[in-house]
Amino acid sequence: MTGRFPVLDPATGEVIEEVHDAGPEDAVAALDAAVAAQAAWAGTPPRERAEVLRAARAGLLSRIEEFALLITREMGKPLAESRAEVHYAADFLLWFAEEAVRVSGEYRASPGGDFRIVTTRQPVGPCLLISPWNFPLAMITRKVGPALAAGCTAVLKPAEDTPLSCLLLARVFADAGLPPGVLNVVTTSRPAPVVERLLADGRLRKLSFTGSTQVGRLLLAQAADGVLRTSMELGGNAPFLVFADADLEAAVDGAVLAKLRNGGQSCVAANRFLVEAPVADEFAARLAERMESVRLGPGDDPGSQLGPLINRRQLDRVAALVDDAVAHGARVLAGGKATGPYYPATVLADVPEAARLHREEIFGPVAPISVFEDEPTALAMANDTPYGLVAYLYTRDLARAVRVGERLETGMVGINRGLVSNAAAPFGGVKQSGLGREGGFEGIEEYLSTKYLAVDLH
């Protein structure tokens, strides 16, 4: 059974467009196409694959306003942030175009000297790429870029809230000369049966997923049957540590960025602010002042600094987390009350350990602040979570920055910096935040396997 499903504007609730609602059979047809195109794409010279990625990047940037408006309409973020996302998305295409021609192997002597160990790198084969709604374009190019660069074909399943920028991206790739069948988009409002069907297909060789830990865990279990290669970019619960010796102005700037980028709807959003006692009150007051001045409004209004949350469910979740913290004794220093589809930039002080927002990913513009007395306590508090994606720390003491940075149980650490994401950097987590890395030299590795040829000398 197939039909169409509506894509809604989170600011107005209006239907932007209806898109094809694929069922499992459509998904199999998409995989058929990916499988059929695999050998020719893998055999296409790396330089030619790179040229397609470069042309797609140029196409993306030449339509930047169209993409930005589409992202804002389907996801809600302010236009300036949507433009920044288009640039970020385009960066992955450039970076992996550059990486495509540098995939190489090794030539070694066996220890006994009697044969040679030759290694080469091969594309893993047809991939399933699943993306979330929060960065509807960049989370896609972060997967499509390395997959295509490595010589893999793909079935791409965007989030049901935000399929429109993905569909436009597919058109840009077609215009850039990507052969039919290499990239196949499946839009669906019923991801579970569609994805389950694909994961059960023995022709699929790889799953790359970005989304919640809960769904990631489910898909890992499904992927286990086929012993599928997997990359998992999952949830986070980022601590943001401010030591008493920090440059407080820089720490507040970093806090606003790490909290409000994408309206807090980001896996790398600072989730818990841990501040050393002597500067805690001052940090809280300065952060509250900045957050209080943030203007709410629809993303396509140039005056808006914070757009609507993605949907009603998310709005209710954020409000419930704040109410729970307040019931546990937290003080509201800024914000704290929803208006329509908007949740304001909110600061909470004296947030006790028992509050739910210490343990759960907030995914909204809420900054809970807790106080610590010394470095070991700060580290213990920061690491007290099953997540391990990113942490931020502010200090002027270099030795402390390195010491604490190394002991934080996360895949990434922002040191005196509230933003870590970059196409050239290996993005990813430890613990329940995921497996594998996206971006950097590491990103393409996820789509390659090592082939070893034993060459006898006799």
Ligand code: NAD
């Ligand atoms: P989600 O897990 O609900 O959905 C992610 C994707 O999985 C979507 O495409 C969705 O359609 C699909 N999906 C949902 N249920 C499924 C099921 N039962 N079977 C198969 N597919 C299913 O996550 P979301 O709400 O779209 O995104 C928010 C989450 O993504 C947050 O937890 C955030 O931290 C995480 N995220 C992580 C990163 C990262 O790089 N680590 C980046 C962005 C977002």
